[in-house]
Amino acid sequence: MIRIAAIGDVHLSKDTGGRFRPALRTLDEHADALLLAGDLTRHGTVEEAKVVAAEFGSLSVPVVAVLGNHDYHSNRSAEVTEVLADAGISVLEGQSAIVPVDGRKVGIAGVKGFGGGFAGKCASAFGEPEIKAFVEHTEVAAAKLRGALEAMDCDVRIALTHYSPVSDTLRGEPPEIYPFLGCYQLGEAIDSCDTALAIHGHAHYGTEQGFTPGGVRVRNVAHPIIRAAYAIYCIE
Amino acid sequence: MTGDHSTGAPQYQVAAVRRALAEDERTAEQGIKVTVRGDTILLSGDVECARRRDEIAEVVHEVVPAMRIYNDIKVTEAGEPTGREEFR
Ligand SMILES: [Fe+2]
Ligand SMILES: [Fe+2]
Numbered sequence: 001m002i003r004i005a006a007i008g009d010v011h012l013s014k015d016t017g018g019r020f021r022p023a024l025r026t027l028d029e030h031a032d033a034l035l036l037a038g039d040l041t042r043h044g045t046v047e048e049a050k051v052v053a054a055e056f057g058s059l060s061v062p063v064v065a066v067l068g069n070h071d072y073h074s075n076r077s078a079e080v081t082e083v084l085a086d087a088g089i090s091v092l093e094g095q096s097a098i099v100p101v102d103g104r105k106v107g108i109a110g111v112k113g114f115g116g117g118f119a120g121k122c123a124s125a126f127g128e129p130e131i132k133a134f135v136e137h138t139e140v141a142a143a144k145l146r147g148a149l150e151a152m153d154c155d156v157r158i159a160l161t162h163y164s165p166v167s168d169t170l171r172g173e174p175p176e177i178y179p180f181l182g183c184y185q186l187g188e189a190i191d192s193c194d195t196a197l198a199i200h201g202h203a204h205y206g207t208e209q210g211f212t213p214g215g216v217r218v219r220n221v222a223h224p225i226i227r228a229a230y231a232i233y234c235i236e
Numbered sequence: 237m238t239g240d241h242s243t244g245a246p247q248y249q250v251a252a253v254r255r256a257l258a259e260d261e262r263t264a265e266q267g268i269k270v271t272v273r274g275d276t277i278l279l280s281g282d283v284e285c286a287r288r289r290d291e292i293a294e295v296v297h298e299v300v301p302a303m304r305i306y307n308d309i310k311v312t313e314a315g316e317p318t319g320r321e322e323f324r
Binding site: 001003010011012015016019020022023026030042043070073196197204205217219223224226227228229230231232233234235236 | 281282287316319320
């Protein structure tokens with residue numbers, strides 16, 4: 001059995017450093033890898049990234065992360081990524097990480113993703129340059145995820161994003177803001193690649209469980225939903 | 237985003253408070269529910285520590301100084317999980 005621990009939206013800064021560490025001490029008893037689904041910091045500063053590195057660095061299992069919109073707020077995403085990487089955390093933006101578990105290879109493909117909305121109720125690349133740029137960012141993110149999922153040589157595929165690939169896990173959020181919470185293009189990428197599980201964050205008021213249109217399990221692991229240091233998902 | 241929004245339509249008050257909570261560097265919170273009933277403003281949702289809950293009330297008070305604030309924001313637990321999900 002493959003045991004995946006996951007948490008998102010921990011929004012760490014100096015004032016909250018150390019909150020997760022006690023629960024993480026026994027992580028290897030419960031899980032084979034830990035996935036971090038973005039919004040790891042509050043403002044995306046290098047100082048906050050160091051708090052994240054101290055919190056989730058040098059754990060007893062591999063840690064794989066994507067960044068969230070908060071981690072981009074200070075325009076320091078490259079430095080934030082570097083600080084986390086120095087602490088041994090794999091930060092994915094269109095790349096993948098392979099974790100061996102019991103002789104099987106678990107592949108994790110990650111991207112921040114973006115908004116845009118869901119089938120039939122989404123933005124189109126038409127009109128002003130601002131809306132074209134918005135949709136372009138969505139399309140590029142989904143293409144990166146698809147590329148990373150396709151390129152992995154592994155036995156079990158997991159997709160890790162910050163924005164949601166489906167609307168199922170947004171239930172509880174006002175429908176008017178769905179286009180800012182995720183996009184159908186991420187779901188389409190996940191469905192095209194025989195994915196076992198999709199993990200995301202960002203929707204603090206959503207719900208934990210959902211499915212892609214293709215039937216892939218989706219889990220929203222935003223901290224206010226999980227209400228623990230992490231959630232655990234076991235794949236046969 | 238500056239100025240006193242204590243009076244005016246509740247919809248604009250909610251908009252002013254929610255934008256202030258997201259855009260003010262002291263809070264940077266997008267996940268707080270804001271409800272206006274008469275001269276009372278109700279805050280709910282989850283944050284990562286008690287200090288952040290207090291900072292949110294401070295920022296809200298600056299935006300709508302004449303309104304009474306009910307601060308029902310909770311601090312999210314970060315303990316070991318009590319269960320796990322097994323896919324079959
Ligand atoms: Fe978040
Ligand atoms: Fe987010």
